Each structure stands twice: as structure tokens, then as C-alpha cells.
Amino acid sequence: MLAQMQVEVRDERSEAADPVHDGRPGHTGHGRHSGADGHSGHSGDATSPEEIRRSLLIHDRVFKRSHQEIASWLEVGREHRVLDAGCGVGGMTAVFTQLAASLEAIDLDEQNVAETWIRVNATAGTRDVRVATGDLTALAYEDATFDLVWCSRVIHHVPDTVAAVRELVRVTRPGGTIAIREGGFPFRVLPDDIGLGERWLEDRLSAAGVGRFGRPREPEAGSVPYPFGWSQLLADACLVDVETKTFGFDSLSPLSADEEAWVTHHWRRWLTREDWRALLGPEDIEVMEQLLDPDSPHHLFRRTDLHLRAGLTVDTGRKPASA
Ligand SMILES: C[S@@+](CC[C@H](N)C(=O)[O-])C[C@H]1O[C@@H](n2cnc3c(N)ncnc32)[C@H](O)[C@@H]1O
Numbered sequence: 001m002l003a004q005m006q007v008e009v010r011d012e013r014s015e016a017a018d019p020v021h022d023g024r025p026g027h028t029g030h031g032r033h034s035g036a037d038g039h040s041g042h043s044g045d046a047t048s049p050e051e052i053r054r055s056l057l058i059h060d061r062v063f064k065r066s067h068q069e070i071a072s073w074l075e076v077g078r079e080h081r082v083l084d085a086g087c088g089v090g091g092m093t094a095v096f097t098q099l100a101a102s103l104e105a106i107d108l109d110e111q112n113v114a115e116t117w118i119r120v121n122a123t124a125g126t127r128d129v130r131v132a133t134g135d136l137t138a139l140a141y142e143d144a145t146f147d148l149v150w151c152s153r154v155i156h157h158v159p160d161t162v163a164a165v166r167e168l169v170r171v172t173r174p175g176g177t178i179a180i181r182e183g184g185f186p187f188r189v190l191p192d193d194i195g196l197g198e199r200w201l202e203d204r205l206s207a208a209g210v211g212r213f214g215r216p217r218e219p220e221a222g223s224v225p226y227p228f229g230w231s232q233l234l235a236d237a238c239l240v241d242v243e244t245k246t247f248g249f250d251s252l253s254p255l256s257a258d259e260e261a262w263v264t265h266h267w268r269r270w271l272t273r274e275d276w277r278a279l280l281g282p283e284d285i286e287v288m289e290q291l292l293d294p295d296s297p298h299h300l301f302r303r304t305d306l307h308l309r310a311g312l313t314v315d316t317g318r319k320p321a322s323a
Contacts, residue, residue: 012152018128022151047269053089053111055265060091060119066247066312071095074179074275074316080147085136085168086154090116097125098151104141106134112168137164144173152181155233160224165237175321178239182230184246185311188257197287197297205270208279230315240319246313260301263308267292267300 060067070094076082076099084093087105093116096103103126107113110133116132134140136151137158150167158164168178168275186206192197226233251259264310270276270288277285300306 003158024079026053038278045153048205049109049111053115056089056091056112057115058258058262060089061159062256062262063310063312064091064095066094066249067095069247070179070181070312070314071099073247073314074148074150074177074231076100076148078155081145081150081264083139083141083146083149083168083171085133085139085149085151085233086114086157087116088152090119090131090151093131094119094123097123097129100126102126102128103130104146105129105131106136106139108133110315124149139167139171141171144176147173147176149176149178150181151179156178156182159222161233162236165233169237169239169319172319174319175231176319177316178234178237178319179314180230180234181312181314183315184313185309187249187266187308187310188265189306189308190309191305192302194287196290201284203289204280204284207305208270209274211279230313231317234317236258237317238320242315242317244313244315246311247309248314251308253304255301255306255308259308263300264292 038076062217076096078099081102082096082100082104084090084096084103084105087093087107089112090105093103093105097120103120105113105116105120113131113133120129120131133231136154139159149172151168155161155164165178165180172178173244186209188202190202194201228236231242231244255263267288270280271285271292280288287298290296291300293299294301
């Protein structure tokens with residue numbers, strides 16, 4: 001069958017992407033942060049859609065190997081019909097294209113849909129693919145359509161997390177699997193002592209990130225608090241055989257161009273965003289400026305001791321055969 005692209009906007013609500021997310025469910029909905037692999041840009045975070053998209057594209061290139069490991073762990077095969085719900089710019093969609101029998105990918109953001117289509121077209125694999133705008137909280141599919149529903153770094157955006165997972169369950173066939181990627185470990189790249197400024201710079205960046213996101217909880221209209229973990233969420237959506245796995249990512253100096261772009265992209269915002277910068281002490285700002293200055297003898301990528309590491313966590317559950 002011929003692959004088709006549908007760009008019919010079913011829902012214009014544009015929460016858009018959020019590139020740095022720690023994916024904690026307690027903060028259901030609408031732009032609470034997450035931070036697993038350096039993903040940011042939630043509401044209240046004035047990141048432009050273009051910057052978010054660039055971040056998603058770099059993310060997909062850096063974590064391509066992790067995406068393949070995750071798909072392999074999920075045992076995606078030629079007999080499977082797969083839904084990528086909230087596909088972003090299509091990194092994981094492209095992996096599924098190579099493995100599955102058929103694939104649907106949807107996203108609220110029309111530009112992300114277009115980017116995903118480019119990825120899919122550049123990938124050898126099934127041609128039974130459709131990429132369209134759509135809202136995972138109101139999917140335009142029949143009940144029990146998919147063998148695997150994949151939803152990565154999206155659920156924390158929706159106002160009612162449990163209702164969203166139930167919608168994913170609805171379109172999954174009995175015995176099929178739902179896999180959500182949320183949470184994980186924020187990326188790090190430096191040793192604790194870099195011989196410049198105070199030790200543990202990245203710990204202070206993480207703590208500042210908590211300050212950045214840790215505003216008092218003011219639930220947005222329509223958001224339903226769900227202060228529990230992701231695996232509990234799957235169980236609460238009546239899934240069985242719930243499992244969790246974190247996929248470690250490690251890369252040593254010299255980092256690839258994409259890895260350097262990834263670190264630079266996330267770190268630079270500590271200097272360019274006034275509201276972020278205000279959370280750092282003057283000494284850390286000076287150190288960051290030197291680390292990010294290609295002309296400085298302390299430029300980050302002159303170091304031979306970098307270790308880029310992160311953890312991507314995936315929770316899965318199976319829809320009971322009797323459901
Ligand atoms: C952080 S990005 C994640 C993209 C991709 N799944 C990944 O892991 O790289 C979040 C994506 O979810 C999309 N999104 C947010 N709310 C959505 C919804 N209700 N339905 C479909 N997509 C949604 C955004 O447009 C964005 O592309």
C-alpha cells in the first residue's frame with residue numbers, strides 16, 4: 001500500500017513540543033516540566049516552536065541508537081500495527097517504519113507532522129504508513145486497531161493523564177501493548193571537578209532547573225492532578241504485566257557533532273534566557289561562558305574527559321485479552 005500523508009488539522013490546540021522533560025506524572029497536564037534527557041520548553045517557558053523543533057531533531061539524531069534499542073526491547077515485528085501518538089519530528093516513527101507491518105503517526109503540530117513525513121520517506125521499510133495531525137486524547141481510530149501504541153514524552157502535556165491513557169487503551173487490541181516514554185535521568189557530560197569554578201556545576205544547574213520549574217502548583221483549568229508514578233498510571237488504566245526499563249546512553253570524548261550540538265543547545269539557554277540566567281550565581285555564569293566559548297582554552301569540547309550520559313525510561317503494559 002502507498003504511504004499517505006494527511007495534514008488535516010483535527011485539533012488546533014497547540015501545546016506543541018517540549019524538549020527537556022523529566023516526565024513526572026504528578027504534575028498532570030499543561031506544561032509541567034520533565035528533564036530526562038535535557039528536554040524543555042513547557043508552557044511558561046518562552047521557547048519558540050522553531051527552537052523546540054530544532055531540539056527535537058537533534059534529540060532524535062543523538063538518541064537514534066537508544067530508539068533502536070527500545071524498539072528491539074518492545075519486539076516490534078512485521079506482524080504489528082503500530083501507532084506513534086505525539087510523534088514529534090519522527091525519530092521513533094522512522095524506526096517503526098523499518099520494523100512494523102503498518103504505522104500511523106499523529107501529532108498536534110502540523111510542522112512536526114511534516115518533519116515526520118520527511119523522516120518516514122527517507123527510511124526504507126513498510127510503505128503502509130500514514131502521518132497526520134491529530135490529538136491523542138480524541139483519536140480518530142476504531143477500538144482495538146493497534147498491536148502497539150507508543151507515546152513518548154507527550155502524556156505529561158495533557159490535562160487528564162488517566163483519560164489520555166484510557167484513550168490509548170481503547171485503540172489497542174486486547175493482548176496488545178501500550179508503551180510510554182516519560183521520566184529517566186537528565187543528561188550530564190562533565191566530571192564533578194573541572195578545575196574551573198566550584199565543583200559540581202551540573203548539580204547546581206539541575207538544582208536551578210528545579211527552581212525554574214518548581215513554582216507553586218497552580219492547576220490549569222481542566223487539568224486533573226495525578227500525583228503517582230508512570231507505572232501506576234498504566235495499572236490505573238487497567239493494563240496488566242506492567243514493566244519499566246531505563247535505557248542508558250553513554251558517549252565519551254570526542255563527542256559527535258550532534259552530541260556537541262545537543263549539549264550546546266541546552267546549555268546555551270542558561271546564558272541567553274534572562275529568566276534562566278538569573279537562577280545561576282555569577283561564578284557559574286562566568287564558567288559557563290568559558291565552557292561555551294570556542295575561542296576559550298576552557299572550551300568544553302577541547303576536553304578529552306567528557307562523558308555524555310542519560311537515561312530514557314519506558315513503561316509498558318498489556319491490555320488484558322478479555323478487555
Ligand atoms: C516533547 S515532544 C515528543 C515528541 C516525540 N514523541 C519524542 O519523544 O521525541 C511532544 C510532542 O507531543 C505533541 N503533542 C502534545 N500534546 C499532544 C496531543 N494532545 N496529541 C498529540 N500530540 C501532542 C507535541 O506537538 C510534540 O510534538
